[in-house]
Amino acid sequence: MTKITGDQALVKKINRSIILETIRRHAPVSRAKVSALTGLNKATVSNLVQELAAHHLLQEIGPGESSGGRKPQLLLFNGQAGYAVGVELRVNQMTGVLTDLEGNITAEADDSLIEHDVESVTQRMIAMIKELMQLAPPSPYGIIGIGVGVPGMVDGNGTVLFAPNLGWDMVPLQQRLEEELGLPVTIDNEANAGAQGELRFGAGQDARHLLYISAGSGIGSGIIINGELYKGARGYAGESGHMSIEADGKACSCGNRGCWELYASEKSYDDKGDRLPARRTSALIRHAEEGHAETIRHFQELGRYLGIGITNLVNGFNPQSVIIGGPLSDARAWIGDTLKQVVAERTLPYHKELMEIRFAELGSRSTMIGAAYSAISQFLGPVRVSVPAT
Incomplete structure (x- = not known):
């Protein structure tokens, strides 16, 4: 993040960022409504809206409904x-x-x-x-x-x-x-x-505390705490695919043993030898749609192992929402029920209360x-x- 000093330039940047984000979320919206939503005074809002419009980032789309007096001009964020x-x-x-x-x-x-x-x-x-x-x-x-x-x-x-x-x-x-x-x-x-994709544009827009699980060639997690991405002390948080779920399990390329992603990601396909008709999730989904029994069984097994790892994370972070993304999210029809059943059975009672497990709205495009x-x-x-x- 760019370092800036605590002067009027900083205050202006913060206010401009707040106004842009508020208009993006609530558009079409009037200046008065922006002022009410943000707590910024009307003069500040009006001045910054004028500046943002001059820079092509906002546009007026005409008058809205009047609550008495002159009709307010409605604003849109100019996404183009x-x-x-x-x-x-x-x-x-x-x-x-x-x-x-x-x-x-x-x-x-x-x-x-x-x-x-x-x-x-x-x-x-x-x-x-x-x-x-x-x-x-x-x-x-x-x-x-x-x-x-x-x-x-x-x-x-x-x-x-x-x-x-x-x-x-x-x-x-x-x-x-x-x-x-x-x-x-x-x-x-x-x-x-x-996690950022789902938080800003997908299944996480209504959550302040969420876990995003990326399941594909490996497994990673994006952790959102109070609406912000948590990266840890040095920026490396989220390598959950390399937590051990089998104490004496298979050796992993990271140097550990029994890593979660060896059992719950696309890495597991190689263990099945010729029993699986393909090695890519997109191809396996087509076989599952055609009723290939071994493919369906393997997806269900992946769901079980995903549920075991997610249980560990839920018990540790107590999120509002868990979002499953990455290539394996496209196999939700065969993974989802087993995954949710394992989490329901193994998660501590108060952790799962009001918690939702969802699949990424953006699908494999979240990242x-x-x-x-x-x-x-x-x-x-x-x-x-x-x-x-x-």
Whole structure:
């Protein structure tokens, strides 16, 4: 986050961020309503609205209903003022989206990955980003930034410290992409990005405390506490896929044994040998739809193991909501019942009271959209603020 001193410039940034977020959530909305929702005085709201409109970030859409006197002019956030690219790097696939400033998808791209060496993956990522950039409609700001979600630990400088499923160690990905593309780039763990996507645009919009579980080639979790992403003391929180659920279990590439993701992610497909007709979740879903018994049984087994790990996290964090995202969320028809049954049986009673388990509204796109949001939030203003939900 950008460091700024506690002067009037900071106050103005905070107020501008509050007004933008309030209008995005409640539009169409009048200046008077913005003032009431935020607690900012009408003069401050009017001045900043005028400034934001001059910068093409807000637009007036005409008069609303009058409560007596002159009809108020209603405001909209201009989501088409610019566009962002969001990319998710997985073990076997790379996917990307072009979104407007409200997270609406304009274009998509995907690419299969066989080789995982840094140079080839980076070059293919750059090619995908450039392809998506060329598809952006004309707008006042054009491409405002790029966000990337990766399956590993990332530091504050956008360096991928450790991505065991890719075999990456100390890769300065943000620096490399910014040098090549000439645009601001944000890099984060893919589960953190997915949590942001669901919090801002998906199933988590009504929650202040949630766990986002990304289940695909591995497992990660994004932790939202009081409406903010929790990253831990050094920024590495959420590596829940590497918590042990079998004390003397299978060896993991991270150096541990019995890791959750060995039993509850796509890694488990290899253990089935020829009994599964495919090794990709999208293909297995088609077989399950056709009634392939072994595929259905394996999805149910994945649901059981997912439920065991989720129980541990729920007992530790007491969230309002648990959201399951990533590629395996598309198999919810076979995973969901078993998962929820295990959590219901094993979770402490008061922890599960009023807690909901949901599947990602954005489906397998949560991380891409969340990565794009990270770029958007940097463009609109890096000051983090909390805005009332009602």
